[in-house]
Amino acid sequence: MNTNSNMNYKHYNKFYGHLDFMKYRNVFFIFSSALIILGILSLFVFKLNLGIDFSSGTRIDIQGSQPMSVAKVARVFTDMGYNAETPVLAGNQNSMATVRLNQELNQGQIAQIKSVIQKQFGVNPNVNTVSPQVGRDLAKNGLYALIIASIFIIVYVWIRFEFLQGLTAVLALIHDAFFIVTVFSLFHIEVNILFISAVLTIVGYSINDTIVTFDRVRENIKLSRKRLTTLQELGDVVNLSIRETLTRSVNTVLTVLFPVIFLLIFGSESIRTFTIALLVGLICGVYSSICIACPLWAVMKSRYLASRKEKRTVRTES
């Protein structure tokens, strides 16, 4: 029986046994940096399409039984004396309409709108009116909690693994969260309160994914039984670990993607943006764990080791 089986089943996979992730690390780094710059630019140019949870105003959802037309919905609102921004139709055969008004309505106005819609379309609409304070508080709170959570994650990974892995894991996490923001800004998808939950989900997934890969790196370093110092050596371990965990990474993201894709196609209209955020974040999460976190760690680690060696050499010389 082979006592050191772990070192012996390397490179078994015929599909990706030869993939070299370290070789293309600069491509990944440049690609991700470009995405981040694009995101920042997009935030300045297009901003975020904030839903009423974060801006302010009223949102009216009408779910009819028959197809509706933009013109009719708009006319109903104009007749009531409101300046409805272009109504958006959705659902099967456009039987749903969403109207956004820029003003917050009072009780009386809401009651009036409800009764008119009831008369015109035969259904009771959903009416949401919001002052932006609530959404902003929640977003601020989410961000604040996320920063504290990141610190705790770094500390935990520092204890169980090492500091640099904690740092790169958190960098990958921020990368993923920001990428979702970028996509929503670029494509002008409405950001509502569920967006915060979606980003938090992705953060949970991303950290999980990165840790699994780092765990294999840690194991392979132990198994190699020698001090790894150069980028080449560290890179080899990283490549090996990614390849070994790649089946798992792909399978896991597939199993999570199945429900997300079905939710996107068949799920309720009101969680559509939530599922879009998840879809984008999940794919980005796998990419960042494999192509950003691991190679970045190898680069940072080798530089750190080199600088320490240099210092030691300087000290012995003097």
Add this chain to the structure above:
Amino acid sequence: MVKKGHIFSFFAILIVAAVIMGLVTAPIIHNVKLGLDLKGGFEVLYQVKPLKAGQKIDQNTMSNAVAALNKRINVLGVSEPSISIQNGNRIDVQLPGVKDEKRARQLLSTTANLTFRDYKDHLMLDGSDLQPGKAQVAFDSLNHPMVTLQLKDPNKFASVTKKVLSYGYPNNVLVIWMDFGKGDSYQNEVGKANHKFISNPSVDNVLNTSDVQISGNFTVPEATTLKDLLNSGSLPVKMTEIYSTSVGAQYGQNSMKDTLFAGALGVAAILLFMLLFYRFGGLIANITLAFYIYIVMGVFVGLQAVLTLPGIAAMILGIGMAVDANIITLERIKDEIRSGKSILSAFRAGSKRALPTVVDANLTTIIAAAVLFMFGESSVKGFAVMLLISNCVTFITSVYGARLLLGLLVHSKALNDKPWLFGIKRSDIREH
């Protein structure tokens, strides 16, 4: 030789689990609390402000306000209302399944501070002079609705009416106000057709009685609302709506139906994928996933958490993430089998090697979730609870549950020398 005892235990566990799951299905479904977005109804978030200058909004005032709101909501007969204090100065009221939203809103937000004043707006009597809970709707001789009240002290009413009587016509009026505010005055309002006070009966005699009737120009529902407000007491604070949302019952049901349908398809896809990719190992994983779904639902219902649309989505997503623990372990076992180990030692080594990975990955997420729970508010907190539950349950089912079930069959030796059960071709196994 196959050990039958282990196989017997395996099926015994499955049968017991199936029976338990069958028994708890109904209670879980019945006790699940559906959120507004699934059930229909409406939610209002109030900003609480002081009623009088110098009044402090502290814990005490907030709980008094919540208590008063609770009484009013009881009047509405809502089955599962939820009232919570947020940020220390906001009150969130959720009323699922409310039919008459307009009335509910009115009933909730009026301060309901009833006062009796003279024509110069001096305070004569207020809510504290009323016997609590004694307001009723009655009808006068012309069958117009009116509200009757009972005072605590008839003598006080006598002295009040005596004083009002002394002003002489046309000033001998006792003006009944609801929520008399700054800038309100009888003189300004009396000329208007749509005046702000409820009524201004003239006092023609000294009334030494504890029974008072208010006859405004009420409709029956208006009189009923007034009665309910008076009976549930006045609010100690002023509340303004800062957020409101209402969901039609039909809309909510449709959302739930669509999302559950999509979720069922998604879960079916996961089960099928696991079965095709990991064969027998996938079957075990699927069984533990069924346990997972039940336990998560059970804990969720046990905590009396409210199931919302994103909650369903998060739960379905959680299933995908729970499979991860199975996948990590099964991949490890496959690696070991490929390296030429027997099924038994591959199972042992694979489970052992996978454990630290699963522990570290889940613990990191649990730490993140715990921090979100401690520092987060409202929906961030709710999300953290879901994440915590699903991660902890994953340990029980996908790690220990799967190991127990697979272990029983592996130890029975029934799987010996059958690598295809794990989706491995014989040609992929290293020869020694």
